[in-house]
Amino acid sequence: MNISATIIAATIATIALASSVFSADRPAVAVAVEGKSDWRIELASKDIPVVQWAAKELQTSLRRMSRRELPIGDFKPARPAPAIVLGLRKDFSVEDRSILPRVPRGFDGYAIAVLPGREQSLSRILLAGENDRGAIYAAYDLLERFGCRWFYPTQDENDPEVVPKQSTLSIASGSWAVASPFKYRICNPSSWIYEMDYPAAAKQLDWAMKNRYNCMAWGPVSNASMQSQYRQLKEHGLLAELSKRAMLLYGPGHCFDQLLKADDYMAEHPQWFGMRDGKRVPQTFFGAQFCWSNPQARKQFAENAAVFLDACPEISILSLMPFDGGKSCDCPECNKAGASNLLMLLLGETIDRIEKKYPQVVVETLGGYGNVSAPPTNAKIHPRQRVVWAHWGRYHGTPYDDERYAERKNLELWHKAASGGLTAGQYYGDNFCQPWIMPPFAMAIEGDRRYLIEKKIDSVFVLMWPPGYWWNHGLNGYLAGRCFFDPSLDPYREIHDYARHYFGPAAGPALAAYYEQWARQIDLAYRVRGGASEADVAMLAAQRAKWLQPAMTAAKDDAPYAYRLSKVKQLHAIAERMAESSRQNEEIDRLRKEGKIEEAKKCLDRLRTTTEHILQLAHANADLNQGLIDKQTFDAFVAPGLKSRIEERAKALAKKDEK
């Protein structure tokens, strides 16, 4: 280590000490000893349902760990007993507030103090939220110190949450405080998009809150009424689950086709609709966005948005985005004004229409994406207008803070335009445009976070899609939630923490090394989709031999570790065959160019066999219903792609034969 590195390390150590006075040589506080506990949970804040709910969460997990149920209450008159005291910071006594560390500037923060008493009965743990969400996060933080982790939603009953059974629960004394630099941490998981899976959606919501998201994004289907779908959210209890946790609701997202329906208006007002190939067309994939330069159309749109909000009052962030995949209207006025300028105009008028009645509702639209990729140039932008900026198909090997990141200028211009603030739309959990076998996107999470904090971008939106991949991309959803809440977390270190807790002490170190290699050598995952070399195939084989097989042997009799490892093994097997198929494609092309047609044909036969294996494996994995592969999108998009690669090569070889 050179001198400057030493100074940096010392500085980091000092910062770490300042934010967390937490040391192993300080006296420990034991909440339970060998299954016995006289601790209780006291509520510092009275009559706040979210705090009461947080206390129950704490009680439930402590019971699952130690089999002791700690009573909850305010216990007056006081009998001396050790207590976990939970509530809003403002409701703690002056003396307690002076003990609690100051919370960094930010959102949904909390402070914790673990205070050993002169005698056991005087020991206390203070959990103080800056707001109600902060109080819940403080409870989860304490549980995490006892070993709890919530890596995945509980969608697989064979794969429970990490809640270690231990008769003694002990924690070193100290104090620390955390707050997020991001005001909105929006989770958009697969069961909240299009066809809702309500039981899974409830599990994803619970998981999101545990991992420090504070908002759930809902995206209804476009072929049914949005209002009726909202009522379904309510009837299935999801709105109540949000409210228990003080979580926000974001939606409906891509909805312009719903807010100005062709069925309702097109016969009478064809000119409200978009032009394509000289004709006015409805808002469908082969149609166009409506005519944003038409003032009457915009007025009706704003009116309908207001009616929608009346029917869906629990929406906190009204997200109004053009329907997905639609071209802009091609009329002369729209072309002249530019789509992004008109979008800002349309949204500004919509905000004007609703803000008197709903001053608290935040309004967001889309930028940097699809037909509104180009930043606005001359639009008058409403001061409250927010934009979610989304770079679809982004490569995660160049974070926003990397000089080589090509869309930085676009991001900066949209940030400047978004007067009400910008949300960074992140594809860390998207297997549709991202690798099918997903690596941890630690590199992007780290560099993106650095950039967003520096630029004072105050919100992130994490998409997780499609539904059948929920486990495959769940780790990235977890890492993003945690790392965008707590800026001190190192995502690579979190990968090690994950491996240790999720796969157990025997297999953990090997899995940590495995995932760290995927995270650092980020191109491997992209090349598994296409362009893999012989070296990639060899690397995957080496990973299997060096880390996966020994880990499986070490944990083979140890449920649920063995079960969890089987998921990794299944995905790895597909990755190996996909890389091999990709390499074979390259080999065929090379042989063909060299004129070795017979050899190329033999290789083509091998490619057919490899592809068959991939399809069989993918279907078998999808049928396990463990969140590894999404059968529907695999069959609709991945399989045809693999097959067409074969057909292209078969044709090219046949042509050579003719010559």
Ligand SMILES: [Zn+2]
């Ligand atoms: Zn137009």
